[in-house]
Amino acid sequence: MSGYVGNLSAKQAEALEQLREKVKDILPQCPSQSDHFLLRWLRARNFNVQKAETMLRKHMEFRKHTNADTITTEWKPPEVIEKHLSGGMCGYDQEGSPIWYDVIGPVDPKGLMLSASKQDFIKSKIRDCEMLQKECDLQSERLGRNIDSITMIYDLEGLGMRHLWKPAIDTYTEVLTMFEDNYPEGLKRLFVIKAPKIFPVAYNLVKHFLSENTQRKIFVLGANWKEVLQRHIDPEQLPAVYGGKLTDPDGDPRCRTRIKYGGQVPRSYYVRESMNVKYENVVSISRGSSHQLEYEVLLPGSVLRWQFSTEEADIGFGVFVKARLGEWQRAAQMKEVVHSDRYNSHxxxxxxxxxxxxxxxxxxxFDNTYSFIRSKTISFTVEILHPNNQSPSKNSSSIEASGQ
Structure with missing residues (x-):
């Protein structure tokens, strides 16, 4: 049985009644008291009544803490988020569910995070979730049948490494966790379109925060993505830029009055010039010396990512490739793949x-051979991002050399 109203097994029906009895003290404060609502929490926990009760009680604490009941009417995101964070609801799929678009490419994650707090980003996503839930409720009234989930379209054209900036990914994973914990079964399906080659790396960074049920609802579409979208969305409900007939009143095929497309954040919005980064390693490099970190990459398409800062003075930095692990070589004996240069990382x-x-x-x-007076202290984090199901790797070996 599916676990939805009208299609419950005897055991599922019993679990529903048990949950209703267990949460009767908080049910009047819940967004809904319907069977449809309670079944969402049961499906999310495979009809384990105790786990569903715990999840729902935590959600009610979450609603109180975030003022979720009034967030759509009494809270407004900072202007920079309103103007430069992409996304928007536009149209309905063939079953009447609202459609939400996220347009990733134009987004400037670093500019946004230097201009607004992490809490504001998360609150803006809570507001979106609440707004979409209200729209589902309105659709249920209009259509005379229950609508409690949405279709999402992720437009990944232009996705690049700047979108995988670690502070931005960390915030995004918090948003995903918030969504999984507090809006279960709110996603009907998610279509990923125009995914570039780097998509497997990006997806691998966040998929561990998604439930198996959510992962099953994600469909990465190929070159025929317009055709697939048209199977699920009538042309009158699909923006012209995505293969439909819907436009803004002025004929704009992107429907910009309903979908925000992000864009570069002007520096006038910045409230800070850099993020406070927690580095995982610290090394001291003697004057006239260099320090090498070795990372064995086994999978083509993996991404090597680094971040570092120095105390008081600059440092030379470059990336090389060699054949064997653990065998020290001069820079001139290796293949240079990122040009060595001096960075003002202090x-x-x-x-x-x-x-x-x-x-x-x-x-x-790390090159300090040019300094005959000062040693350098480097704080750094290095990761290998794999294009498959492996977690990011951080293992390395280090070699320090004098005068090289």
Whole structure:
């Protein structure tokens, strides 16, 4: 049985009655008291009544803490989020569910996070979820049948490494966790369109925060994505830019009055110039010396990502490739893949990435050979982002050399 109203097994029906009895003290304060509502929590916990009760009680505490009941009417995001964070509801699918669009490419994650707090981002997503739930309720009234989930379309054209900036990914995973914990069964299906080659790396960073049930609802579409969307969405409800007939009143095929497309954040919005980053390693490099970090990359398409800062003075940095792990080589004996240069990482933290097209031993080299007076202290974090189900790797070996 599906676990939905009208299609319950005897055991599922019993679980529903048990849950209703267990939460009767908080049910009047819940967004809904219907069977449809309670079944969402049961399905999310495979009809384990105790786990569903715990989840729902935690959600009610969440609603109280975030003022979720009034967030759509009494809270407004900062202007920079309103103007430069993409997304919007536009149209309905063939079953009447609202459609939400996220347009990732134009978004400036670093600019946004230097201009607003993490709490404001999360609150803006809570507001979106509450707004969409209210729209589902309105659709239920209009259509005379229960609508309690949405269709999402992720437009990934232009997705790049700047979108995988670690503070932004950390915030996004918090948003996903919030969504999974507090809006169960709110997603009907998610279509990913125009995914670039880096998509597997990006998805691998966040998929561990998604339930198996949510992952089953994600469909990565190929070149025929317009055709697939048209199977689920009538042309009159689909923006023209996505293969339908819907436009704004002025004929805009992107429907910008309903979907925000992000964009570069002007520096006038910045409230800080850099993020406070927690680094995982610290190393001291003697004057006239260099320090090499070795990372063995086995999977083509993996991304090597680094971030570092120094105390008081600059440092040289470059990335090389060599054949064997653990065998020290001079810089001139290795293949240079990221040009060595001196970075003012004592003023602004340095961050970068490299897509490793070939397996090999990649060497991150910190160069202090030009300094005959001062040693340097480097704080750094390095990760290998895999394009499959593996978690990011951080293991390395280090080699320090004098005068090299």
């Amino acid at each position: 003023l602004v933290p340095e961050m970068g990435s490299l897509t490793c097209t070939e397996p090999g031993v990649y060497v991150l080299r």
